[in-house]
Amino acid sequence: MSKTVEKLKNLLSLGENQTIKYIESDELKYCGPQVCAFLNTKGGYLLCGIDDKGQIKGIANATQVGEQLESQLKSSIKPPVLFSVELQEVENKQLLIIEVPAGKDIPYAFNSDIYTLIDEQVQKADIDTIRDMVMRKQIEPTRWERLFSSELNEQDLSVSACKKLLSAKRIPKEILQSEQGLLHQLQLLSLAKYGRLTNAADVLLASSPGKRHPQARVRAVCYRHKADDEYQDLQHFDGPMFTVIEQIITFIMRNTPLRAHFRTGNNQREELPMYPEQAVREAIVNAFAHRDYSNFSGGVKVEISPVQLKIWNSGAFPQGIDELKIEQGHISVLRNPDIAHILYLKGYMEKLGRGSVVIQEACKNAGLPSPKWHSDNMSGVTLTLFATEVTTEVTTEVTTEVTTEVIKMIDLMSQEHSRDELMKLMGLKNAEHFRKHYLKPALGITPALVEMTIPEKPTSSLQKYRLTPLGLQVRQQLNDKKNK
Structure with a gap:
């Protein structure tokens, strides 16, 4: 499993020290408790489509399944919270990646049950754990975004901004189907409470939030x-x-x-x-x-x-x-x-x-x-x-810092070239002379004018060299000077 973990971390850019769990199923009853446990602890990634031996099985009809699973999770987990479900192809198979940050409004419940992680395993929280979660929430100050915005009322909201939000594809259906008005819809989105708009609603949707903030x-x-x-x-x-x-x-x-x-x-x-x-x-x-x-x-x-x-x-x-x-x-x-x-x-x-x-x-x-x-x-x-140094001013500075040998090589480079091809272009036969006076200076200057096509294997027999964007700009200016 460890090889699979490292491979997927690198492939998916998950970084170090991340909590990552794998399940083969994409069913709500298996994914929901894990997502809930992540929310109630320190967050993590849930990868669906990998069995307990680390074999990548994939998810059939992943696009449709992913959309359905995301909708089900958002309806089943309370209070409303942010997490994302995305598709990723690995070894020609589709995985679902559920990315879950640590929740700010614990305890979270999945279908009325509260889950947590104990020794990295998902378990239903006992009464003492739930009591501890509630007590911690009570002593934490209310977030700025959850405070009521003074003097903000529904008429101060931008009509077009509210329409754009409610027309977004990801808005849950129960919000769109609400018949109790805009304020109730915003309450379902945690932007209002007890009939009053929050600071979050102000900075997100108000026509001029700067008047109050x-x-x-x-x-x-x-x-x-x-x-x-x-x-x-x-x-x-x-x-x-x-x-x-x-x-x-x-x-x-x-x-x-x-x-x-x-x-x-x-x-x-x-x-x-x-x-x-x-x-x-x-x-x-x-x-x-x-x-x-x-x-x-x-x-x-x-x-x-x-x-x-x-x-x-x-x-x-x-x-x-x-x-x-x-x-x-x-x-x-x-x-x-x-x-x-x-x-x-x-x-x-x-x-x-x-x-x-x-x-x-x-x-x-x-x-x-x-x-x-x-x-x-x-x-x-x-x-x-x-920025890359591509202006005329900077390019001139660069060209004065390099040798005439490097300028000659840049002027002749038109694509990716091997070492032998470059030496042939310049009519050189001494490989050591070429390395010291042409190739090494071109690669070593900062910012670079020439780069390797396989930088992780500098001595590879397949190694070639090409101009960087700055090198291309220098060559273009050299050509412009010739044509004047």
Whole structure:
């Protein structure tokens, strides 16, 4: 089983120190108690379609089964809570992955029974365990998102935002079928209680939540120069969360340059946004889902400069989470589960604990440096995405730092080449001379101009070399100079 565990961890980007359980069945009666137990303890992943020997059996009709199972779980587990069900293909077989964060509103019950984990095994909770859960809940302060929003009434909500939410595909049928009005529907979504709207409803759906919660406004600025001494664009956003998220993403994509991209084996140049929209979207949504809304001097800020994109939100990482665990894709400890639940229902959140992995993979695929997270109790959490150095100014700086030998090699590279092919292109016969004066300097410069096709096996007989996005940009500028 251990080999299967490690293989699936790597394949599914589940990270280290995760609680992972396997069952062969996709039936509600087997999945429900496990999900409930995860919610009442520390969260975890339930993989359906693997037998007790670690053999991958798969799930037949996985798409339909997954949708049905998710709906059944959400109807059977109380109080309402956020978890996700997704499909993943492994060895040409479909698995269902149920990702469950630690619950904030324990005790949770599945079909009126409360389950917990004891020695990693699912068991019905005894009376002492249930009493302990209830007592712990009573002494915990009410979350900011659950407090009533002062002076907010139904007329202050955005009609279009409410319609967009209730038209989302993931909204449970019992909410859509409710005939008791909007306030009752929002109560079923934990956005209202006793006929009053909560702070979560305010920041999610109100036309102007900043009137009551100034910290809900978002500041976005784009600086013109590296020194950050003047800006070319500055905006403040206030409105329903879905609208603001889209406005911020548009702001970022509008104020970042395009980068050149060449497909492998194709000299056709493409112009793509500097930062992949998938990474930008995931980063912005995470900032809204995980920020500390109770901090009245906090909020969300976006800063764009020629060399990086910074997204900051108030509130440090939850206890037990650090930069390393975030990079590994540690399962979420949700600060605002009600807000996160709505973002999930609307389709903004998918992989609850692996948003960081999605961001890293998107940056890697785009040829960008690895993103960095920084957190402390005083300044909150900052995510930095780094640009590739593709502007004329930076490319000139790069070309002056490398030797004429490296420039010659870059100028001749048009696709993936083996070492022998490169030497032949340049008319060289001395392999050691080529390695020392051409290949090694090209691979060693930062940022890199040339990269290996098999970096994990540098001495492989199948090894080839290709230009990085920056190397392609340098070569393009060299060609432009020739043609002038």
